[in-house]
Each structure stands twice: as structure tokens, then as C-alpha cells.
Amino acid sequence: MPLSPRLFFEDVTIWNTVEKLRQAVDVPDNINGLYVEALGTVLLHEILRLNKGNSRAEVTVKGGLAAWQQRIVTAYIEEHLSEQVSLAILARLARLSTFHFCRAFKQSFGVPPHRYHTNRRVERAKLMLAERKHSVTEIGLAVGFSETSSFTAVFRKITGQTPSRYHRALG
Numbered sequence: 484m485p486l487s488p489r490l491f492f493e494d495v496t497i498w499n500t501v502e503k504l505r506q507a508v509d510v511p512d513n514i515n516g517l518y519v520e521a522l523g524t525v526l527l528h529e530i531l532r533l534n535k536g537n538s539r540a541e542v543t544v545k546g547g548l549a550a551w552q553q554r555i556v557t558a559y560i561e562e563h564l565s566e567q568v569s570l571a572i573l574a575r576l577a578r579l580s581t582f583h584f585c586r587a588f589k590q591s592f593g594v595p596p597h598r599y600h601t602n603r604r605v606e607r608a609k610l611m612l613a614e615r616k617h618s619v620t621e622i623g624l625a626v627g628f629s630e631t632s633s634f635t636a637v638f639r640k641i642t643g644q645t646p647s648r649y650h651r652a653l654g
Contacts, residue, residue, distance in 0.1 A: 494533055495553055495591070500526045502561065507610060515613040515653070547591035548584075552577040556588070560600050564607055565627035568600055605641045608634070612650045619646045 504522040507515065548556065555576050560568055573596055574584035588596045604626040611622045623634030623646070638646045 494529070495550075497526065497529045497533065498554070499557070500529055502557075503606065506607070515610075518610075518613060546587055548577060548587045552579075552587075553591055556596075560596075560603060564600070564604050565625060567627070568596070570596060601637060602641060604628075605638055608638060608646065609642075609649065612646060613653055615650070615654065619650065622646065 500522060504519065504526060507519050507522060556573050559573065559576055570581050570585065573588075574581045577584050577587070579587060585595060588599070592599050594602070608622050608626045611617060611625065612619075617625070619635070620631045623631050626634070628634035628637070635645055635647075638644075638649070642649060644652070
């Protein structure tokens with residue numbers, strides 16, 4: 484299928500998939516080939532979806548964050564995954580009040596900022612578990628959890644399995 488050239492388009496789904504792919508490839512020693520291949524397939528499907536003109540970015544969502552706000556806020560969250568991220572700081576980056584920021588963020592991403600941050604921590608933990616270089620405790624601390632039990636509880640809630648089970652399933 485021939486792809487139409489596009490300039491200046493914004494698509495959050497494509498942006499997030501590219502960011503996950505970049506993070507997976509940035510790990511030089513142990514790239515989980517199946518994960519990278521799956522991300523590549525998802526990226527291809529999203530580009531094809533965009534090419535058909537069904538882009539979610541073209542659908543106007545009232546009350547959501549603008550594309551530049553989404554980009555700035557998600558980049559900040561990615562850079563500070565292992566830290567507690569203040570709503571006030573995120574709102575200031577988006578140039579909104581805290582209240583309006585929370586509403587707009589949820590409208591744009593489907594989840595509140597804290598849950599988005601937690602989901603991104605778990606995604607990073609999955610990448611680290613795939614590397615097989617660190618223990619579950621080290622990974623939990625590296626992604627910002629103060630105790631292994633809290634990391635395990637959050638990981639299980641989001642993925643349906645413990646980090647140890649996920650780690651064993653990869654190998």
C-alpha cells in the first residue's frame with residue numbers, strides 16, 4: 484500500500500509507540516527481539532491507519548491537551564520515571580491550572596496523570612526484566628518504588644502477574 488507523504492501531523496499513539504521502540508533499542512546489550520518486532524508491527528499498523536485518514540489526531544477532542552502539551556508532559560514524565568512527579572509541575576509545563584490540567588490529561592490519555600506515570604514505570608520495568616541483568620528488587624528501586632512489595636503489587640495489578648513470573652516467562 485503506498486503511503487501518502489505528510490507534514491506536521493501529530494498522533495499520540497504513533498508517538499508513544501516510537502518512544503517505546505526507541506527505549507527498547509537504546510538497550511545495547513540485550514534487545515528483546517520479539518518485543519522490538521511487535522512494536523515495529525504495531526508502528527506499521529498505526530502508520531497504515533493514519534494513511535487511511537482515520538487518525539485520532541484529526542478527531543478534535545474538546546478539553547484535551549494540545550499536541551505540544553502532550554509531547555512536553557510525556558517527555559517530562561519519561562525523564563523523571565523514578566521520581567514522584569508533581570501535578571503542579573506538569574500543569575505548569577502545560578501552562579494550565581492543576582485542575583484543568585488533570586481534566587485535560589485524562590481526556591487526552593484516558594487515564595489520570597498518576598496512573599499514566601505508574602503505567603510507564605511498569606513498562607520500563609518490563610524492559611529491564613527482559614534484560615535479565617538486575618533483580619526484581621533492583622528494578623523496583625530503579626523505577627521509583629521504595630519497596631519490593633509495593634512494586635510487586637502495582638506490577639501485578641497492571642499486568643496480571645508478578646514481576647518474578649513475568650521474568651521467568653520471558654526466559
